[in-house]
Amino acid sequence: MPIGPGQQLPDFDGQTIEGQHIATRRYYLRSGLVLVFTHAWPCAGCRAYLSELDRHLADFRADRMEVLAVVPLEHTLVVDWRDGSPHFPIVLAEGDTVHRRFGFLSPVGSPEAAVVVTDDTGTIWQAWPVGIAHGFPPVQEVLAWARYVSYQCPECWETDRW
Secondary structure (H helix, E strand, O other), X not given: OOOOOOOEOOXXXXXXXXXXXXXXXXXXXXXXXXXXXXXXXXXXXXXHHHHHHHHOHHHHHHOOEEEEEEEEOOHHHOHHHHOOOOOOOEEEEOOOHHHHHHOOEOOOOOEOEEEEEEOOOOEEEEEEEEEOOOOXXXXXXXXXXXXXXXXXXXXXXXXXXX
């Protein structure tokens, strides 16, 4: 069963394409997260969605949200991302381990795509299991959720935002 709104984000960590260690807990109390789980790589549809999110990265960050992509594979299979890769971390997850913890697996056990929005405490506010058909939510809808979540904690913001 996939994770959903109201649940706590399971902590995970991994390495990015560049070899940087990333842990979700390092974002707690600093920013919310937009997590994008992709299918097994290479996947042109997932890559196109990540590129679209990257074009709106400044908007997400203005709402105190960070974007992380979770790709189920190894370093050697993503060399093509080094040129023109998004400006947010792409976390390499070994096999289906992270996808399995979140419940984003197909009936045959392969990693499926999904998008999750959390607040800065790791509470999930929205989750879209995408499946194999690349039915990603429109980026504007994800941005709207990011903005909504960011305004739920007014003491976390400067007063001039209001």
